[in-house]
Amino acid sequence: MVSILCLMICIGYLIIRRFIYPSSIPSLEGMTYSIRIYIMLNTLFFLLLSYSIISIYLRPDPYIRPLGYFISISLMAVIVANEILFLQPKKSYIRFTLCKIIIIGLSLQYSQILIFPSIVGVDPWWHQWFTLNILDQGHIPEGLEYSKLPLMQLMIGMTSLITDLGYKVATMFSISSLQVICDALFVFLLGKFLISTKVGLLAALLLEVANSHILFGYWTIPNTMAATLILPIIFIYFKLRRDNSFISTLLTIFIMGTLILTHTITSMCLAILIFVFWLSSTAYARLFDEKINQSVNWTICILFSTVMFAYWSYISGHILTLANLIKMGFYNPLVNWRYSSLYYIPLLERAVHHLGKFLYFGFSFIGCFYMISKQFRNSNRFITIIGGMIILGLDFLSIIMMKDIISNRWDYFSQILMAVPLSLSLLLLNGIFKNRFIKIFLMSLSIFSLSFLLIISSLANIDNRFFSPNIGVRSAFTESELQAMKTISEIWNGTIGCDRYGRIPYIFQLNREFADIDDSLYSGDFTDLQDIMILVREEIVKHSFFTSRGLLKLKYNLHIALDNQNFSNIYDCGSVNGYLQN
Numbered sequence: 001m002v003s004i005l006c007l008m009i010c011i012g013y014l015i016i017r018r019f020i021y022p023s024s025i026p027s028l029e030g031m032t033y034s035i036r037i038y039i040m041l042n043t044l045f046f047l048l049l050s051y052s053i054i055s056i057y058l059r060p061d062p063y064i065r066p067l068g069y070f071i072s073i074s075l076m077a078v079i080v081a082n083e084i085l086f087l088q089p090k091k092s093y094i095r096f097t098l099c100k101i102i103i104i105g106l107s108l109q110y111s112q113i114l115i116f117p118s119i120v121g122v123d124p125w126w127h128q129w130f131t132l133n134i135l136d137q138g139h140i141p142e143g144l145e146y147s148k149l150p151l152m153q154l155m156i157g158m159t160s161l162i163t164d165l166g167y168k169v170a171t172m173f174s175i176s177s178l179q180v181i182c183d184a185l186f187v188f189l190l191g192k193f194l195i196s197t198k199v200g201l202l203a204a205l206l207l208e209v210a211n212s213h214i215l216f217g218y219w220t221i222p223n224t225m226a227a228t229l230i231l232p233i234i235f236i237y238f239k240l241r242r243d244n245s246f247i248s249t250l251l252t253i254f255i256m257g258t259l260i261l262t263h264t265i266t267s268m269c270l271a272i273l274i275f276v277f278w279l280s281s282t283a284y285a286r287l288f289d290e291k292i293n294q295s296v297n298w299t300i301c302i303l304f305s306t307v308m309f310a311y312w313s314y315i316s317g318h319i320l321t322l323a324n325l326i327k328m329g330f331y332n333p334l335v336n337w338r339y340s341s342l343y344y345i346p347l348l349e350r351a352v353h354h355l356g357k358f359l360y361f362g363f364s365f366i367g368c369f370y371m372i373s374k375q376f377r378n379s380n381r382f383i384t385i386i387g388g389m390i391i392l393g394l395d396f397l398s399i400i401m402m403k404d405i406i407s408n409r410w411d412y413f414s415q416i417l418m419a420v421p422l423s424l425s426l427l428l429l430n431g432i433f434k435n436r437f438i439k440i441f442l443m444s445l446s447i448f449s450l451s452f453l454l455i456i457s458s459l460a461n462i463d464n465r466f467f468s469p470n471i472g473v474r475s476a477f478t479e480s481e482l483q484a485m486k487t488i489s490e491i492w493n494g495t496i497g498c499d500r501y502g503r504i505p506y507i508f509q510l511n512r513e514f515a516d517i518d519d520s521l522y523s524g525d526f527t528d529l530q531d532i533m534i535l536v537r538e539e540i541v542k543h544s545f546f547t548s549r550g551l552l553k554l555k556y557n558l559h560i561a562l563d564n565q566n567f568s569n570i571y572d573c574g575s576v577n578g579y580l581q582n
Contacts, residue, residue: 009365045079048072064463074452081447084201105180105208109217116476119168121219128167129508148316151262152222176217186231191420193239203423209451210415211460226266229259264318273387280386345470352467356453367421388417484576498535518547534579
């Protein structure tokens with residue numbers, strides 16, 4: 001699918017490139033509309049925002065955002081995109097547009113976090129436990145995976161201490177908000193510097209509705225905070241370094257050091273980027289015989305890489321993880337199993353799940369080709385595109401070769417780096433047409449379709465599984481499930497057997513002994529689980545869930561299977577059942 005999409009986009013660009021000229025990109029002083037239409041559009045935007053909030057408040061299911069919410073957010077994105085297309089050249093309008101883009105991003109993340117009583121995701125439970133330990137003990141515990149990479153946890157802890165908020169809300173107001181606001185502002189600044197204000201604004205909007213960007217906003221881990229630091233470093237090198245080399249150097253050293261102390265994979269991503277930037281700037285100067293001011297030189301590459309590997313080797317110890325991955329050839333049988341076992345998922349559901357992501361990257365290729373074309377390229381555009389394409393290549397490589405290089409992280413990095421080329425692509429395609437109404441229709445259709453496909457995908461949305469009944473997995477607990485797990489822990493002193501996600505509260509909150517029942521869930525044979533309380537969440541009976549082998553949807557009735565194997569149902573609260581063998 002990836003190869004076919006890339007081929008189609010390349011052929012498409014060859015066909016339409018003769019219709020595309022630099023004048024195809026609408027300038028800020030170009031198409032405008034009256035103040036009356038501007039007021040009407042903004043009124044409609046806030047009416048849709050109000051509807052989206054009310055629809056969540058009045059939702060029929062307390063743990064599912066209604067479909068109308070996603071439609072209203074997509075329509076809000078359409079309004080903002082058309083405002084950008086016809087934006088008037090006033091700084092106040094530009095700032096107001098950025099505020100609305102940030103509102104869309106915050107809504108998509110806050111709404112998903114707040115409808116559940118606990119934190120969302122898998123990894124955030126460990127980071128919550130680690131942060132609470134730091135607050136309880138008054139120092140950073142030694143010997144843990146993030147003992148030497150504690151900046152995110154310290155930031156959340158400080159927010160919690162200052163505001164007296166719980167971990168979930170403190171994380172939402174610190175890390176999630178930081179990601180939404182900083183990414184929107186810096187992708188706008190980068191797009192404005194490389195091309196134009198319109199490209200920067202549209203790139204910020206597209207990034208806020210990108211599914212991996214939303215995922216790492218509500219599934220808050222150190223990678224979320226660390227990736228937010230990549231864009232400032234790029235912008236400092238391309239823009240501020242020309243104006244004030246000394247200040248930009250100090251800022252870069254500080255941000256790079258912060259990045260190393262936050263997350264390993266993101267540090268590796270930046271190391272690859274600056275190395276590619278240096279090589280591509282050298283290649284640009286030789287290929288096109290131009291003298292350029294190299295923003296990134298070999299000194300920076302060597303310095304950052306040396307400090308990063310030294311920290312991993314002598315302080316954090318993460319160099320051993322990299323060594324083990326290389327030793328295994330980045331092979332993980334779980335990746336192959338998951339991709340080969342999805343035979344029961346309808347083709348249409350798979351297409352909806354992946355289409356938004358592939359359209360995001362596919363259409364960005366048009367912008368990439370145009371930015372390195374003869375009539376439009378310059379050194380900064382060339383360097384940025386080559387770096388983004390290399391990171392995107394790593395993402396696609398993991399899909400094509402079935403290698404475990406943690407592809408969801410590279411998805412996230414790629415969407416950040418390809419937002420500007422994608423924005424340029426949409427404006428270029430829009431600029432081919434001269435009729436005003438065709439422009440509005442084309443922009444509205446493309447933004448609505450892309451936004452809706454991205455925000456409804458199971459990456460960006462774990463609650464509403466209308467379009468992903470087989471792929472969608474709810475990685476969050478309901479109030480009833482949490483209370484049931486606590487009750488079972490109080491009435492049963494023995495071992496508890498539960499699904500892989502269900503055991504999380506027992507590990508990080510209740511400190512109880514549990515048994516792995518994944519093999520039994522696959523086979524349907526539970527006869528060997530004597531003296532074990534089997535906890536059955538209704539979620540795993542009706543929907544897909546993750547096991548140690550990957551995604552699973554039961555093809556049998558779990559309650560009937562346990563009854564037939566002489567198990568008694570001794571606890572039932574509607575959402576959770578407890579079974580013991582007679």
